[in-house]
Amino acid sequence: MPLLAARGINVVYVPASGARVWAVRDTDLTLEPGEFVGIVGESGCGKSTLGYALTRMLRPPARIESGTISFDGTDISALDGEPLRRQRRGGFALVLQSGMNALNPVRTVRHQFGDVMKAHVRPGDDTAPAGIARRSAALLEAVGLDGGVLHRFAHELSGGMRQRVAIALALALEPRLIVFDEPTTALDVIVQQAVLQTIKDLQRDRGFTAILISHDLGAVLSATDRVVVMYAGRIVEDQPAAALLRGAHHPYTEALIGCYADPRGDVIQLRGIPGTPPDLSQPASRARPAVLTQHACSFAPRCALAEDICREQDPPLTPLGAGRAACHVRAKAPEASHAG
Amino acid sequence: MPADISPEVAAAGRPEPDGRAARAAAVPELTATAVSKTYRGHDRTRVLAVDDVSFTIPPGAAVSLVGASGSGKSTLARLITGSERPTSGSITFGDLTVSRLRPGVQRRLHRQVQMVFQDPYGALNPLHTVAYTLMRPGQNFLGLTAAQARDRARELLETVGLSPADQFAAKLPHQLSGGQRQRVVIARALACDPGLIVADEPVSMLDVSLRAGVLSLLADLRLRRGLSLLYITHDLLSARAITDQVLVLHQGRVVERGETSEVLRHPRDQYTIRLLEAIPNPFSRPGNHVTR
Amino acid sequence: MSVSIRGCADERPDRSQMTTITAVPPPDGADTAIAAPGRVSRVLPGPVRFVARAVSTLWSNGKARAGLIILGVIVVVAIFAPWLAPHSPTATNFTPYSGPTSVNWLGTTGDGQDVFSQLIYGARVSLLVGLGAGALATAVAVTLGLLAGYRPGVVDGVIGFVTNLALVIPALPLMIILAAYLQGRSVWTIVLVVAFTSWATGARVIRSQTATLRTREFVTSAAFSGERTLRVAFREILPNMTSLVAASFFAAATAAVLAEASLEFLGLGNPTTVSWGTILYAAQQQNALLTGQWLMVFAPGLAIVLLMVSLTLINFGVDALSNPRLREK
Numbered sequence: 001m002p003l004l005a006a007r008g009i010n011v012v013y014v015p016a017s018g019a020r021v022w023a024v025r026d027t028d029l030t031l032e033p034g035e036f037v038g039i040v041g042e043s044g045c046g047k048s049t050l051g052y053a054l055t056r057m058l059r060p061p062a063r064i065e066s067g068t069i070s071f072d073g074t075d076i077s078a079l080d081g082e083p084l085r086r087q088r089r090g091g092f093a094l095v096l097q098s099g100m101n102a103l104n105p106v107r108t109v110r111h112q113f114g115d116v117m118k119a120h121v122r123p124g125d126d127t128a129p130a131g132i133a134r135r136s137a138a139l140l141e142a143v144g145l146d147g148g149v150l151h152r153f154a155h156e157l158s159g160g161m162r163q164r165v166a167i168a169l170a171l172a173l174e175p176r177l178i179v180f181d182e183p184t185t186a187l188d189v190i191v192q193q194a195v196l197q198t199i200k201d202l203q204r205d206r207g208f209t210a211i212l213i214s215h216d217l218g219a220v221l222s223a224t225d226r227v228v229v230m231y232a233g234r235i236v237e238d239q240p241a242a243a244l245l246r247g248a249h250h251p252y253t254e255a256l257i258g259c260y261a262d263p264r265g266d267v268i269q270l271r272g273i274p275g276t277p278p279d280l281s282q283p284a285s286r287a288r289p290a291v292l293t294q295h296a297c298s299f300a301p302r303c304a305l306a307e308d309i310c311r312e313q314d315p316p317l318t319p320l321g322a323g324r325a326a327c328h329v330r331a332k333a334p335e336a337s338h339a340g
Numbered sequence: 341m342p343a344d345i346s347p348e349v350a351a352a353g354r355p356e357p358d359g360r361a362a363r364a365a366a367v368p369e370l371t372a373t374a375v376s377k378t379y380r381g382h383d384r385t386r387v388l389a390v391d392d393v394s395f396t397i398p399p400g401a402a403v404s405l406v407g408a409s410g411s412g413k414s415t416l417a418r419l420i421t422g423s424e425r426p427t428s429g430s431i432t433f434g435d436l437t438v439s440r441l442r443p444g445v446q447r448r449l450h451r452q453v454q455m456v457f458q459d460p461y462g463a464l465n466p467l468h469t470v471a472y473t474l475m476r477p478g479q480n481f482l483g484l485t486a487a488q489a490r491d492r493a494r495e496l497l498e499t500v501g502l503s504p505a506d507q508f509a510a511k512l513p514h515q516l517s518g519g520q521r522q523r524v525v526i527a528r529a530l531a532c533d534p535g536l537i538v539a540d541e542p543v544s545m546l547d548v549s550l551r552a553g554v555l556s557l558l559a560d561l562r563l564r565r566g567l568s569l570l571y572i573t574h575d576l577l578s579a580r581a582i583t584d585q586v587l588v589l590h591q592g593r594v595v596e597r598g599e600t601s602e603v604l605r606h607p608r609d610q611y612t613i614r615l616l617e618a619i620p621n622p623f624s625r626p627g628n629h630v631t632r
Numbered sequence: 633m634s635v636s637i638r639g640c641a642d643e644r645p646d647r648s649q650m651t652t653i654t655a656v657p658p659p660d661g662a663d664t665a666i667a668a669p670g671r672v673s674r675v676l677p678g679p680v681r682f683v684a685r686a687v688s689t690l691w692s693n694g695k696a697r698a699g700l701i702i703l704g705v706i707v708v709v710a711i712f713a714p715w716l717a718p719h720s721p722t723a724t725n726f727t728p729y730s731g732p733t734s735v736n737w738l739g740t741t742g743d744g745q746d747v748f749s750q751l752i753y754g755a756r757v758s759l760l761v762g763l764g765a766g767a768l769a770t771a772v773a774v775t776l777g778l779l780a781g782y783r784p785g786v787v788d789g790v791i792g793f794v795t796n797l798a799l800v801i802p803a804l805p806l807m808i809i810l811a812a813y814l815q816g817r818s819v820w821t822i823v824l825v826v827a828f829t830s831w832a833t834g835a836r837v838i839r840s841q842t843a844t845l846r847t848r849e850f851v852t853s854a855a856f857s858g859e860r861t862l863r864v865a866f867r868e869i870l871p872n873m874t875s876l877v878a879a880s881f882f883a884a885a886t887a888a889v890l891a892e893a894s895l896e897f898l899g900l901g902n903p904t905t906v907s908w909g910t911i912l913y914a915a916q917q918q919n920a921l922l923t924g925q926w927l928m929v930f931a932p933g934l935a936i937v938l939l940m941v942s943l944t945l946i947n948f949g950v951d952a953l954s955n956p957r958l959r960e961k
Contacts, residue, residue, distance in 0.1 A: 042547045043518060159409060186545070188408040188574035189618040215547045218620030259548045263577045263604055263619050270581045272552035276517060423852065450856045457849045465850040466956040467871045473857075480858025512956050528857065 001073060003176060003209050004031040004054060009067035011046070011053050014060075022280050023049040023062065025233040025294075028317070031211070033176070036203050038212045038220030038241070040256065041230035042277055047213045050230070051179045054211070055092045056084055072176070085120075092177040093170040102166055103154040109165055110136060110150040116172045139168040143198055160191035164198065171202070179211045184219060196223045217256045221245060226323075229253045232278050232298035239323035249325040251303045275302040297328065305329045367399040367535035367568055368434025368452070370420065375429035375439075376592075377415055389415040390426070391592035397536065397568050402559070404571040404579035404600065406615065407589035413572045416589070417540045420570065422449045433536070451481045454529040456558075458541040460521035464513040470497070470524050471509035477531035496527040500557060519550040526557060536568040543578065555582050576615050580604050588612045686878075689952050696949025702942035706935075710755035717749035721906045729918060731925055738927045741911075742918040747928050750906050751935060757907035758939060761823050761892040766885025768827035773834030773884075774877055778865045780835070781842025792839070798832035807891060811900040822901055826891045834880035841876055845869045878950040886943045893936050908932035 011024035024046040031037060039047045052058045054069060056076060069077045076087055096102045104112055113136035114129075121127055126135065137147040143164040154162055163183055170178050180199060184192040200223045203210045214220050220227055221241050229237040229250065237250040248254045255273045262268075278298050297303070300310040309328045317326040325331070377390040390412045397403050407413045418424045420431060422441050431438040436449055457463040464473060474493035478484040484492060490509075497505035500523040513521055522542060529537050539558060543551040559582040562569045571583050579586050580600045588596040588609060596609040607613045690696040709716060718737075719726075726736055728744040738747035780791035810825045845851060846869065854868045870877070895901050896909025903910060911932040915921075920928040 042549055189620070190408045190574075190614060192620070193618040215549075216620060217548065222620060256549060259552065260621055261577065262621055263580060263616060268577070268580055270552040270555060270578065272556075273549040274553075276519075421856075446855075447858055450858060455853075455856055457853065459849060462849040463853055465854070465868055465872070476854070476859060477857040514956055525853075528853065532858070 002030045003033040003035075004029070004069070004071055006030070006054055006069045007067055009050070009053055009069070010065040011049050011058065011062060012065045013062045023233055024053060027067075027233075027235055029054070029228065029235070031177070031209055033209055034207050036200075036210045036212070036223070036225045038214065038224035038227045039230060040214060040217045040220050040227060042215055042273075044277055044280075045230045046233040046280075047215075047230050048181050051181055051211055051213045052094070055094050055177070055179055056087075057094055091175060092179065093173065093175040095166050095170045095178065095180045095183055103162055105154050108151055108153055109157075112165075112169060113139070113150070113172060116169055120173050122173070135172070136168075139171055140165070142171065142202065143168045144194075158191075159187050160195060163187065163191075163195055167195075167199065167202070171206070174206075175208060177209045177211070179213065181213045182215070183212070184214065184216070192219065199223065217253075218260045229256070233280055234298070234326065235317055235324075236299070236327070237323070237325045238317070239321060239325075243322040247321075249320050249330045250299075250327050251305050251330075252299050255302075273302060297326075367566065368436075369399055370397040370431070370433050370453075370536055370568065370570075372396070372416075372420070372431045373429055375416070375419060375426045375431060377412075377419060377424070378427045388592055390419065392429070393589075393592070393594055394429075395587055395594070395597070397570060399535075400562075400566045400568055401585065402562055402569040402571065402583040403585045403587065404573060404583040405587050405589060406573055406576055406579050408574050408615070410591070411589040412592040413589050414540060415592075417455070417538050417570075417572055421453055421455050421538055422446050447481075451532055452535045454532065454534040454537050456522075456525055456529050456537060456539040456542045459545055460518045460525060461513075461545075463525050464521060466513050468512075469509065470511050470513075470516075473524065474509075474528055474531055477528060481532040492531065493527075496531055497524075499530065499561070500524070500527045501553075502527070518546050519554060522546060522554050523557065526554070526561070530561065530565075533565075534567060536570065537562070538570045538572070540572045541574070542571075544573070544575075551578065558582060574615070575619065576604060576612075577619050577621075588615070686953055689955075690946060690949040693949030693952065695945045696947075699942040699945025699948070702938055703946065706755055706939055706942065707759065709752055710759050713753045713756060717746075717752040719746045719749045721745060721750040721753040722904075729923060729925070732927055738931050739925050741914045741928075743914075747911060747931070750911050751908070751931055753906045754908040754911060754932065755935070757819055757905055758889055758892060758909075758936065761819060761826065761907075762885045762889035762939065762943075765823045765826035765830070765888035765892070766881050768823065769831040769884040769888070770834055770877060770881040772827065772831040773880060774838055774870070776831070777835040777838025778842050778870060781839040782846055782861065782865045782869065784843070788839075791835075795832050795835050795839075798829075799836070801829075803829040804891070804894065807895060808898065808900060811895050818902055819905060822892050822895055825895070826888045830884050830887055830891070834884060837880065838873065838876060841873050842869055845872055872954060875950045875952070875954040878953055879947055882943045882947040882950070886940045886947075889936060889939050889943070893932075908936050 006027065006029045009024055009027045009029075010022070013021040013023055027050060029050070039050060041047045049058070049062065052062075053064055056069070056079065058064065064077065067077065068075060071087065071091055074087070076084070079087060103109070110133065114132050117125065117132050117135065118127055126132070133150065136150055140147055140149055145161060145164050145168070149157065149161065149165065154165075157165065167180075167183070183199065184195055187195065196219055199210070199212070202208075210224075212220055212224055217227070217229075221244060224241055226238070226240050227244050228235055229252065231252050237244075237248065237253045239249070244253065244257075248257055252273075255271075258271045259273070261270060278301075294314040296312060297306070297310040297315050300306040303310065307329060313328070315326040315328045315331065317324050318331055320327075320331060373394050375390055375393045376388070379387045379389055381387060393412075393416065395403070405413045405416060415424070419426050420438065422438050425441075426439050429439070433449065433453060436445070436452075438449060438453075441449060464470075471490060471493050474496050475484075475486070475489035478489040478492045479486070493509060494505040497503070497508050502508040502520060502523055508516075508520070508524075513524075516524065526542070537558075542558065543554050546554065555578055558569065558571070561567070562582075569583070571579060573579055576586075583600050586597065586600040586603050587594050588603070588611060590609075590611040596603060596607065596612045603612065604616065607616055687700070690700060718735075722745060724744040726740045726744045726746055728740055728742050730736060731739045733739070736746045736748060738751065740746060741750075776791050776795065780788045780795075807825050807829050810828070811821065814821050814825070842865070851864060851868055854864045859868070892901075892907070893909035893912065896905070896907050897912045897916065899913055901907070901909065903913070909932075911928065915925065915928045915932075918925075920926075
C-alpha cells in the first residue's frame with residue numbers, strides 16, 4: 001500500500017486583496033514506503049507549496065482547494081486540530097527551507113530537542129532530562145555532529161551545522177515521512193555535498209520515506225531514487241533518477257539538465273533557460289473558478305519543440321518511458337528523447 | 341588573455357577593442373600586499389579571517405576568488421571595497437590606498453570600485469523604485485540632474501536586459517523576480533562607470549537555470565566596457581566560465597593560483613580538488629558526486 | 633579549448649506570461665482587476681499622497697478604523713467649536729454652580745461659565761497639546777535614535793547616556809517641577825514640557841531598530857551609491873521604520889493627552905485656558921462631586937479617555953504602513 005497518495009490536489013493562495021494565485025494545479029502523486037523522491041523546479045513552480053500541502057502544513061492565505069491526500073490509508077485531507085497533531089507525531093516531519101533559521105536563537109540546541117520530545121510523547125519514550133539528553137546526543141551523532149553541540153546556541157554554529165541540527169530535530173520522533181525543503185540552498189558546494197550525503201545515508205539506514213525539494217536538479221539526481229519535475233504548478237515529468245540520467249522526456253527537464261556541465265571538460269558551456277516561468281495569478285474578478293483551466297502548455301513559450309497543439313491544449317500527464325511526462329510532442333514520438 | 345568571446349557578444353557587434361584598450365589604460369590596477377585581517381570575538385578569541393594574501397588585478401582582467409564559507413573570501417571583498425580595514429598589509433587601487441582610507445575618501449573609492457551583492461532580496465531598499473535606486477549613483481558621483489539621471493537609469497536597464505526599461509523603472513523590488521533583482525543590482529554597480537566590479541557570489545541565491553544569464557551579462561559587460569572584475573564564488577565551474585585567473589582560498593590563505601582552465605584541469609592542492617569534486621554534476625564520472 | 637556562455641540576455645516582459653493561462657471565461661460584463669489597496673490619484677503632490685495612502689491603509693484595519701472615526705469626530709468638534717457650542721466658553725453670565733439645565737446641558741462652573749461649551753472648545757487644546765507634544769517628542773526621538781543607531785561608538789554612547797538619564801527620571805514629577813518654574817504659563821509651555829519628558833522611550837526603540845537595519849545590504853549599497861550619512865539615515869533607514877515611528881507617535885500622543893490634562897488639573901497650566909483639564913481643575917476646586925455636579929467631572933474625563941482610546945486604536949493598524957506593497961503605483 002502506498003504510504004502517501006495524493007489525488008487531484010489544487011492549492012490556491014487567496015490574499016485579502018489582489019489576485020488569487022494557483023500555486024499547484026490538478027496534481028497526483030503517490031509515494032511508496034521507503035522511497036526517496038525529489039521534487040525539482042524553478043522558484044515559484046509550486047514545489048514547496050506541494051510539499052507543505054502533502055504534510056498539511058499550509059497556512060492561510062494558502063489552502064488546498066480540492067483533492068484528497070491519504071497517508072498510510074487514512075484520509076488526512078479533512079483532518080484538523082488534535083487529530084492532525086497526532087498524525088504528525090509519528091507520521092511526518094518537515095525540514096524547512098533554510099532550516100537553520102528555524103532554530104530558536106535564544107535557546108540552546110538541547111532545549112529545542114526537549115521541546116520537540118516533550119510536545120509529542122509516545123508510549124515508551126523517556127522524557128526525563130537525562131533521557132532526552134541521551135536521545136538528542138544519539139540523533140546528533142546520526143547526522144555527524146558532536147554531542148557538545150547540544151549546549152550551543154544557533155548563532156554559534158555554522159550554516160551546515162545548523163542544517164544538520166534541523167535534520168536531527170526532524171528525526172527525533174522517528175517519522176515515516178520527512179520533507180526536506182531546499183536544505184542546501186544557502187550552503188557552499190562542499191557543505192552541500194556533505195549534507196546531501198548525510199540525508200542519503202540516513203534515508204538508507206532508517207528507511208523513512210523522503211521528499212527532497214530543490215531547484216537544483218543536479219543535487220537531486222545525485223541523491224534521490226525518483227525525480228518529479230514541476231513547472232507552473234503542475235508535474236511535467238516523473239521518472240526514476242537512473243532513467244533521467246539516461247535521457248529526459250520533457251523538454252523542460254532537458255533544458256534543466258543542460259544547465260550543468262563537467263568542470264574538467266575542454267568545452268564548458270553554461271546554459272540557462274531563456275524567458276521566465278508564467279504568472280499563475282488570476283486577476284480578481286467576480287467569477288471564482290474552482291480550478292484554473294488551461295488551454296495551452298505552460299512551457300510552450302520557452303520550448304524549442306513547441307507545435308500548434310502545444311498552444312491549444314494543455315498536455316495531460318501520461319505514462320512515458322519508465323514513468324510519466326506531460327508533453328504532446330514527446331508523447332507522439334517517445335524515441336526522440338535523448339540524453340541531456 | 342581574455343576568454344573566448346561568446347557567440348552572442350561577437351554577434352552583437354564589435355566589443356570595441358580600441359575602446360576597451362583605452363578604457364583599460366584608464367582603470368588602475370588593484371594590488372593587495374600581504375593582507376591579513378584578525379577579528380576579536382567577545383570572549384577575547386581571535387579569528388584570523390585573512391592570512392597574508394597577496395594578488396593583483398590588472399586593468400580589464402577577470403579574476404576569481406574561490407573558496408567555501410569561512411575561507412575569508414567575503415572578508416577580502418570587504419577589505420578591497422574599503423568597508424573594513426586590514427589588520428596588516430596594504431591594498432592600493434591606483435593612487436588610492438584603500439587600506440588607509442578616511443571615511444570622506446571612501447566615496448572616491450566607491451566611484452571606482454563597486455560591488456554586486458549575494459542576496460538579491462536584501463540588496464535593494466524595498467521602498468524605493470528601481471528608477472530611484474539607479475538614479476542615485478549618477479546624481480552623486482557624476483553630478484547628473486534628475487532628468488539626466490533618469491535617462492541614464494533607462495539606458496542601464498536596457499543594458500542589463502530589463503526591457504522595456506520604462507516598465508521596470510517604476511517597479512518596486514518585491515514586484516521583481518530574483519534574477520531581475522540581481523540585474524538591477526548589476527545595473528546599479530555600473531551606474532557610476534566604475535573601473536572594478538567586485539561580485540560577491542552574485543548567483544548563489546538564484547535558480548540554476550538563471551545563473552548563466554546573469555553570469556554572461558557580467559562577462560559581456562566586462563568585455564564591452566573594459567572594466568576589471570573580481571568574481572567571488574564557491575563554484576569553480578562558473579569561475580572557469582567567466583574568469584581567466586583564479587585564486588583558491590582556504591582558511592584565509594591562498595592555497596593555489598593560476599589560469600582558471602589550468603587549475604581546473606590540473607589541480608594541485610588538496611582543497612582545490614575537494615572543491616572540484618563537490619560540484620553537483622551527476623553526469624560526470626562516478627566518484628564525483630554523492631555516492632548512491 | 634573554448635568557453636562559452638549562452639544565457640537569456642533578455643527577460644521577457646510580463647505580457648508574454650499572461651498569454652498561456654486563461655481562467656474560465658467570466659460572465660458577461662468585462663471585469664477589470666481590482667485596484668491595489670490604497671491606490672491614490674497621481675495628481676496629488678507627494679506628501680499629500682503619502683498621507684492619503686497611510687490613512688487608507690489604516691482604514692482597512694477594523695480597530696484602526698474605529699479609532700480614526702472617533703478621532704475624526706473629536707477633530708471636527710474642535711474645528712467647528714464656534715458653531716457647535718451653544719455659548720461662549722468664557723462668558724460668565726450664567727448662574728454659577730448649577731447642575732444640568734436646558735440652557736447649560738452640563739451645568740456651570742463657579743464663575744458661571746457653561747461647561748458644555750467649555751467641553752467643546754476644550755477639544756482644541758487637548759488635541760493641540762496631545763498631537764503637538766506627541767509629534768515633537770517623536771521628532772526628537774527619531775533624530776536621536778537614528779543618529780545613535782547609525783553611528784556606533786562615541787555618538788551612540790553619548791546619546792545613549794542622555795537617553796538613559798531621561799528614562800530614569802520620573803516623568804510626572806519632572807513635568808510638575810518644570811511647569812511650576814517656567815514663566816509665562818501657556819499652552820506652548822505645556823507642549824514643550826510634555827515633549828521634553830516623553831521622547832526617551834521612542835529614542836531607545838528607534839535606536840535598536842536602526843542598528844538592526846544598518847547591517848542590511850541595501851544600506852551598505854546606499855553608501856556605495858555615494859549617499860551621505862544623513863541621507864542614508866533619513867532616506868534609506870527611516871522609511872523602513874515607518875510603522876515603528878507611527879507607533880511611537882501615537883503612544884507619545886496618548887501619553888501627552890493625559891499629561892496635559894494632569895498638569896492642568898493640578899493647576900500648573902494657565903487657568904484661563906479652556907481645556908478638559910481645566911474643567912477638571914475647576915470641578916475639583918468647587919467640589920463638584922460633593923455638590924452633585926457629576927457630569928462636570930465625568931464629561932471631560934470621558935472625553936479625555938475617548939481621545940486616548942482613539943489614538944490607541946489607530947495604533948493597531950500601523951504595522952501595515954511599512955509594507956512596500958502600499959507604495960505600488
